[in-house]
Amino acid sequence: METGKFYDQYTVDDFILDERFHRWVMEGRDDALWQQVLRDYPEKHEAIAAARSFIRSMQIKTHLPAREQEQAALERFRERALAKEAVVMEGMVHAAEDGEKGDGTKMRRLGQGRKWLIRIAASVAILGLAGSTSWMLFKKRPVVVGTSYGQMKQIKLPDNSIIYLNANSSLRYHKSILGGFNREVWLEGEAFFQVEKETDRSGHYQNFRVHTRGMAVEVLGTAFNVKDRNSNSSVTLQSGKVQVSMDEGRSVTLAPGEHIEFNRKEHQLTKNKVNPERYTSWKNLRYTFDQTPVSELVQIIRDNYGLEVVIADEKISDSNLSGVLEADNLQTFVNALSFALNITIRKEGNQLIFEPKQKLQ
Amino acid sequence: MPTASGNTFQGIHREGGNTMAWEELYAVWFRKLFNYGRKFSPDEGLIEDVIQDIFLTLWQQGSLEVRSPDSYLFTAFRNNLLRKIKLDRGKQLESLSDEYDFHIELSPDQLMIRNERRNENHRKISHALATLTSRQREFIFLKYYQQLSYQEIAEIMDISAKAVYKLAARAIQLLRRELESEQCMLIALVLCSPPPSGNR
Numbered sequence: 001m002e003t004g005k006f007y008d009q010y011t012v013d014d015f016i017l018d019e020r021f022h023r024w025v026m027e028g029r030d031d032a033l034w035q036q037v038l039r040d041y042p043e044k045h046e047a048i049a050a051a052r053s054f055i056r057s058m059q060i061k062t063h064l065p066a067r068e069q070e071q072a073a074l075e076r077f078r079e080r081a082l083a084k085e086a087v088v089m090e091g092m093v094h095a096a097e098d099g100e101k102g103d104g105t106k107m108r109r110l111g112q113g114r115k116w117l118i119r120i121a122a123s124v125a126i127l128g129l130a131g132s133t134s135w136m137l138f139k140k141r142p143v144v145v146g147t148s149y150g151q152m153k154q155i156k157l158p159d160n161s162i163i164y165l166n167a168n169s170s171l172r173y174h175k176s177i178l179g180g181f182n183r184e185v186w187l188e189g190e191a192f193f194q195v196e197k198e199t200d201r202s203g204h205y206q207n208f209r210v211h212t213r214g215m216a217v218e219v220l221g222t223a224f225n226v227k228d229r230n231s232n233s234s235v236t237l238q239s240g241k242v243q244v245s246m247d248e249g250r251s252v253t254l255a256p257g258e259h260i261e262f263n264r265k266e267h268q269l270t271k272n273k274v275n276p277e278r279y280t281s282w283k284n285l286r287y288t289f290d291q292t293p294v295s296e297l298v299q300i301i302r303d304n305y306g307l308e309v310v311i312a313d314e315k316i317s318d319s320n321l322s323g324v325l326e327a328d329n330l331q332t333f334v335n336a337l338s339f340a341l342n343i344t345i346r347k348e349g350n351q352l353i354f355e356p357k358q359k360l361q
Numbered sequence: 362m363p364t365a366s367g368n369t370f371q372g373i374h375r376e377g378g379n380t381m382a383w384e385e386l387y388a389v390w391f392r393k394l395f396n397y398g399r400k401f402s403p404d405e406g407l408i409e410d411v412i413q414d415i416f417l418t419l420w421q422q423g424s425l426e427v428r429s430p431d432s433y434l435f436t437a438f439r440n441n442l443l444r445k446i447k448l449d450r451g452k453q454l455e456s457l458s459d460e461y462d463f464h465i466e467l468s469p470d471q472l473m474i475r476n477e478r479r480n481e482n483h484r485k486i487s488h489a490l491a492t493l494t495s496r497q498r499e500f501i502f503l504k505y506y507q508q509l510s511y512q513e514i515a516e517i518m519d520i521s522a523k524a525v526y527k528l529a530a531r532a533i534q535l536l537r538r539e540l541e542s543e544q545c546m547l548i549a550l551v552l553c554s555p556p557p558s559g560n561r
Binding site for chain 2: 013016017019026027055058059060061062063064065069070073074076077078080081143144145146147148151168169170189308348349350351
């Protein structure tokens with residue numbers, strides 16, 4: 001078999017970049033050709049093996065929507081498409097009537113029976129829509145609000161509670177078109193909650209519930225911060241009173257200024273007294289640090305900006321930071337950070353590199 | 362298989378309320394575009410809005426007849442999503458330099474392989490991926506995850522095929538530099554593994 005290419009001059013990278021080679025590795029296509037290449041160029045075995053291993057190791061993580069989310073998306077599409085269809089049908093009825101008044105010949109060609117058929121079909125579609133509309137008005141469907149890296153959002157819920165959603169986070173709840181809302185939300189990431197007190201018809205206070213992976217926070221009306229990153233969940237109470245229940249059974253009540261951390265993997269629960277400002281000031285676009293180790297800064301940068309930190313000098317990892325840093329965008333935060341730590345911070349691709357300051361010549 | 366191939370909806374028209382085919386199409390592409398969109402932004406609500414707008418437009422047009430539906434949908438989705446992210450960002454905090462974000466991670470399934478060397482390899486590639494630019498990472502995703510051709514990737518990313526090749530060469534070079542030191546050991550391992558089984 002004629003291979004027709006100068007494979008003898010191929011480097012590992014050339015093999016990796018060759019589309020036919022890629023297809024062979026991934027889908028087994030053109031097997032005969034590549035077996036021939038293997039026979040013809042024994043000196044290329046190493047390069048081919050390396051290229052093959054490289055291609056196979058590039059397995060990228062999939063992000064799939066939750067089943068419920070997928071179902072809701074399909075329902076929304078169905079409803080909106082149906083609504084558009086009904087508008088088209090209604091247009092057809094008007095067109096038919098206009099045709100009758102004006103140029104009668106057009107209608108006659110369509111035929112009386114055909115016209116009625118259109119009318120009936122349209123009425124059925126419109127009636128069907130009206131029926132499903134009233135049901136649509138009450139039906140609670142999931143709403144997902146999310147933020148990108150470096151982004152923050154303020155959300156007002158139907159019960160007038162206000163939520164500040166930190167970067168790289170998402171909040172899910174159910175709401176009907178008429179504003180029906182059962183005061184229950186699911187959080188991934190970090191958010192600050194300012195919950196309004198609400199009573200039901202009989203005057204009883206209604207609880208507001210925040211779920212994270214591993215626990216639920218229950219309140220009446222208060223201000224608090226919830227953070228759920230990696231395998232840690234934490235709650236910091238600013239005012240009022242909350243009850244936190246772990247999925248595994250334990251539950252704790254917090255007083256203002258109290259902070260709990262729960263590690264899902266190790267089932268470890270710690271509770272201490274803190275300055276709530278340290279955990280909540282991010283919502284005002286500033287970070288408050290108090291003897292905060294660099295390792296914690298690294299985690300914040302990873303969670304909120306999606307960047308990896310590379311520390312070029314061990315001395316930097318040993319330092320810690322106290323003070324309030326402005327963070328209305330990444331650039332200001334990085335500037336403040338480099339000033340406070342007295343280091344140079346450089347961005348390279350997806351990495352921030354922390355280096356000791358170069359001495360001035 | 363109702364996934365990648367264009368044949369699935371080359372011939373779909375809106376006839377007599379044939380919503381079934383559309384719903385099927387929507388379901389398949391919802392997952393595909395959702396996964397792609399999550400690499401640009403964790404904002405899942407925004408991603409869903411963009412997907413739905415595209416499909417409603419198609420639905421109103423009544424048919425989708427383009428040469429390559431795959432690149433058409435990826436392209437339309439990418440353009441709309443990036444526009445919305447930019448609009449959003451104008452009012453919000455902004456990120457440094459790069460035109461847009463694109464984040465990928467290696468699949469954790471790989472870690473299940475109980476092999477020290479492989480884990481080391483995995484760690485090194487993950488580390489190297491972080492040093493690439495968003496564009497380079499997007500190429501890696503479209504090529505290694507979606508298995509698209511250079512030509513299709515060029516259409517989606519709106520650059521020439523030559524530019525894609527250049528982007529690819531640079532990305533591969535950077536990734537491989539990270540692995541170089543381990544190369545000899547890897548070769549020994551791979552040579553022992555069976556050749557890929559052709560599926561035909």
